[in-house]
Amino acid sequence: MRRLIKHDSIVDDTWKPIDPDCSAPEHGQICSLEQWHNLADKDGSAVQLEPGQEPTPLFDALEKIDLLVINFPVFTDGRGFSYARDVREHGYQGELRASGHFIRDQLTYLQRCGFDAFQMADDSDLNAALTSLRDFTEHYQAAIDQPLPLFRRRL
Amino acid sequence: MYVYDQHDQKIIDERVAQFRDQTTRFLAGEITDAEFLPLRLQNGLYLQRLAPMLRIAVPYGLMNSSQLRKLADISKTYDKGYVHISTRQNVQLNWPLLEEVPDILAELSTVQMHAIQTSGNCIRNTTTDQFAGVASDELEDPRPYCEIIRQWSTLHPEFAFLPRKFKIAVCGSTQDRAAIHYHDIGIELVADDDGEIGLKILVGGGLGRTPAIGSVICEWLDKKHLLTYLEAVLRVYNQHGRRDNKYKARIKILVRAMGIDAFREAVEQQWTALKDGASTLTEAEIIRARSFFRDPSYLALDSTLAMSDLEQDCTRDPIFANWIKRNTQDHRLPGYRIVTLSLKATGFAPGDITAEQLELLAELSDLYSFGEIRSTHQQNMVLGDVQVSALYALWQRLQAAGLATPNIGYLTDIICCPGGDYCSLANAKSLPIAEAIQTRFDDLDYVYDLGPLELNISGCMNACGHHHVGQIGILGVDKKGQEFYQICLGGNQAKDASIGKILGPSFKQKDVPEVIDRILSTYVTLRKEDENFLDTYRRVGIHPFKERAYAQAD
Numbered sequence: 192m193r194r195l196i197k198h199d200s201i202v203d204d205t206w207k208p209i210d211p212d213c214s215a216p217e218h219g220q221i222c223s224l225e226q227w228h229n230l231a232d233k234d235g236s237a238v239q240l241e242p243g244q245e246p247t248p249l250f251d252a253l254e255k256i257d258l259l260v261i262n263f264p265v266f267t268d269g270r271g272f273s274y275a276r277d278v279r280e281h282g283y284q285g286e287l288r289a290s291g292h293f294i295r296d297q298l299t300y301l302q303r304c305g306f307d308a309f310q311m312a313d314d315s316d317l318n319a320a321l322t323s324l325r326d327f328t329e330h331y332q333a334a335i336d337q338p339l340p341l342f343r344r345r346l
Numbered sequence: 347m348y349v350y351d352q353h354d355q356k357i358i359d360e361r362v363a364q365f366r367d368q369t370t371r372f373l374a375g376e377i378t379d380a381e382f383l384p385l386r387l388q389n390g391l392y393l394q395r396l397a398p399m400l401r402i403a404v405p406y407g408l409m410n411s412s413q414l415r416k417l418a419d420i421s422k423t424y425d426k427g428y429v430h431i432s433t434r435q436n437v438q439l440n441w442p443l444l445e446e447v448p449d450i451l452a453e454l455s456t457v458q459m460h461a462i463q464t465s466g467n468c469i470r471n472t473t474t475d476q477f478a479g480v481a482s483d484e485l486e487d488p489r490p491y492c493e494i495i496r497q498w499s500t501l502h503p504e505f506a507f508l509p510r511k512f513k514i515a516v517c518g519s520t521q522d523r524a525a526i527h528y529h530d531i532g533i534e535l536v537a538d539d540d541g542e543i544g545l546k547i548l549v550g551g552g553l554g555r556t557p558a559i560g561s562v563i564c565e566w567l568d569k570k571h572l573l574t575y576l577e578a579v580l581r582v583y584n585q586h587g588r589r590d591n592k593y594k595a596r597i598k599i600l601v602r603a604m605g606i607d608a609f610r611e612a613v614e615q616q617w618t619a620l621k622d623g624a625s626t627l628t629e630a631e632i633i634r635a636r637s638f639f640r641d642p643s644y645l646a647l648d649s650t651l652a653m654s655d656l657e658q659d660c661t662r663d664p665i666f667a668n669w670i671k672r673n674t675q676d677h678r679l680p681g682y683r684i685v686t687l688s689l690k691a692t693g694f695a696p697g698d699i700t701a702e703q704l705e706l707l708a709e710l711s712d713l714y715s716f717g718e719i720r721s722t723h724q725q726n727m728v729l730g731d732v733q734v735s736a737l738y739a740l741w742q743r744l745q746a747a748g749l750a751t752p753n754i755g756y757l758t759d760i761i762c763c764p765g766g767d768y769c770s771l772a773n774a775k776s777l778p779i780a781e782a783i784q785t786r787f788d789d790l791d792y793v794y795d796l797g798p799l800e801l802n803i804s805g806c807m808n809a810c811g812h813h814h815v816g817q818i819g820i821l822g823v824d825k826k827g828q829e830f831y832q833i834c835l836g837g838n839q840a841k842d843a844s845i846g847k848i849l850g851p852s853f854k855q856k857d858v859p860e861v862i863d864r865i866l867s868t869y870v871t872l873r874k875e876d877e878n879f880l881d882t883y884r885r886v887g888i889h890p891f892k893e894r895a896y897a898q899a900d
């Protein structure tokens with residue numbers, strides 16, 4: 192079973208990974224966007240977005256989704272940061288997981304954008320990666336983890 | 347100027363610690379080159395031709411004397427005793443050691459400086475008018491808004507991995523000295539019909555391979571919406587900007603592809619979700635930001651008396667008089683002048699300044715200009731608040747230190763990137779071209795007779811030397827492994843912005859001064875009465891220049 196960082200600790204992944212060839216993903220399995228569209232029952236579903244797949248089509252069904260995975264095929268493609276904020280700002284409450292080839296030095300930014308789970312392609316040293324989540328204790332901007340910008344909090 | 351409180355300091359300190367850890371892991375082989383690349387770039391660190399280059403941020407070009415002293419210190423301890431002023435008003439160290447960069451950043455943090463986002467595909471240092479706050483044609487001081495943008499963009503979690511770099515400039519005066527038309531976002535403080543000052547927003551300007559003039563996306567925006575609006579623009583860009591080709595990745599390409607109206611619509615749509623949210627500026631925050639840029643303790647001066655003294659000094663010393671005429675300008679208050687220190691002496695790389703000169707500048711700014719110094723995108727330095735009665739004493743000190751070359755705004759005040767001597771992206775050297783031109787045109791009377799003239803040189807298409815917007819622009823190109831130079835004419839970065847047109851086939855290095863000479867003499871022959879170079883060029887077009895430049899030697 193693959194491991195990931197979730198809510199600041201290392202846990203086992205309880206979801207079945209995406210299977211692009213499967214015509215009817217079972218419950219508990221992560222769907223591609225296309226598979227997800229075809230699901231008859233979206234309650235408790237899990238869906239994975241790739242760069243270029245904006246989250247807009249999910250907005251009407253966000254409360255039915257338990258897991259939203261945003262994949263990073265390369266760490267320099269930052270579209271997923273905006274996707275994450277966008278879904279959180281539209282009220283998504285479920286698990287928001289980054290997967291793929293992002294690096295630990297991006298963890299704090301990812302977390303700020305609303306991700307609460309991190310499945311790294313290289314999961315050999317998740318303990319070390321955990322420390323990167325705490326790189327910053329103060330921020331200027333409003334984001335998902337701190338909805339008030341510093342200028343509304345300065346004393 | 348802006349002063350950090352404990353929050354600002356903490357953010358900078360945590361950044362230093364983060365980069366120290368990243369550097370240690372890189373040196374230990376735990377981070378690959380490809381992974382370290384954006385991490386170091388976002389901290390201003392390039393691995394150059396001969397050594398690393400560290401670009402230190404100078405937010406909107408403003409520094410105080412202790413920062414200058416620190417830079418002098420750092421350049422002596424960690425580098426070769428000089429620094430370079432870039433065309434984004436930043437300061438560059440040419441020879442630091444990678445291992446020592448974390449220490450340099452730690453030193454910088456003690457004077458509230460850093461190197462955050464001076465490179466990389468993120469929001470870069472916001473720039474403005476080098477005469478902000480003292481210019482006589484200013485509607486409102488743009489610096490408080492620059493500072494608000496600086497804070498918002500610093501370590502912004504959503505926009506650190508954009509398709510490409512992103513540059514913002516703000517201007518608040520009649521004359522645009524911040525080149526807002528050539529920025530990814532240009533912001534101008536403008537009054538509406540009722541006289542209320544708001545923000546006009548331009549988007550999609552830029553230099554580089556495909557130069558473009560920005561389009562107006564919003565004619566007037568209430569200041570309180572500044573950050574949410576910027577966030578909406580950036581979010582559209584981050585999601586839709588091209589990532590398949592780095593030469594097509596800037597926002598200008600996206601704006602052009604979508605058309606400004608469709609782009610505006612997409613931004614407005616994003617903005618509806620963000621507008622009036624927590625990032626909406628409060629009145630208190632605008633007041634707080636403004637409070638750092640209040641007038642220093644100016645004296646109420648008798649300007650008539652000061653001016654008559656100045657005139658006497660000028661009559662007595664024509665060299666001083668000439669410097670006053672060329673290198674100083676009106677301040678908005680009587681009895682003060684703005685002084686530009688030329689970093690364009692022949693024989694020195696444009697924009698370079700030594701540790702000793704930095705220390706002198708620190709001292710002079712304490713003595714004569716409330717301890718503040720500005721760097722300019724023309725790669726010079728400015729003392730903004732000098733009493734007229736102190737000009738003579740100041741000039742003597744500058745003169746002795748080689749900082750009083752009377753050429754500000756003239757042909758030899760060349761904007762020039764470091765080019766092939768330092769930069770690993772270069773196609774050709776740029777510094778020897780600048781020097782050859784300065785040497786050839788050493789007759790100041792001829793230079794003054796040519797009138798104000800901008801000559802800009804870039805060593806490659808990245809256009810760090812802003813060659814497209816020079817009235818004369820020179821671009822280094824690579825022709826089968828040989829260095830050649832393309833010349834363009836008619837660029838302009840003022841409000842009636844235009845992009846230079848290529849003259850024709852490129853020239854060999856040794857021919858460039860001669861070609862420039864021919865272009866200039868064509869202008870001199872064709873100009874009418876008070877026409878400057880650009881006026882003449884716009885009237886007669888490129889052909890007479892072309893004909894003369896490519897004519898066989900007679």
Ligand code: SF4
Binds near residue numbers: 805
């Ligand atoms: S224009 Fe090109 S050569 Fe000059 S500094 Fe920029 S990247 Fe380097």
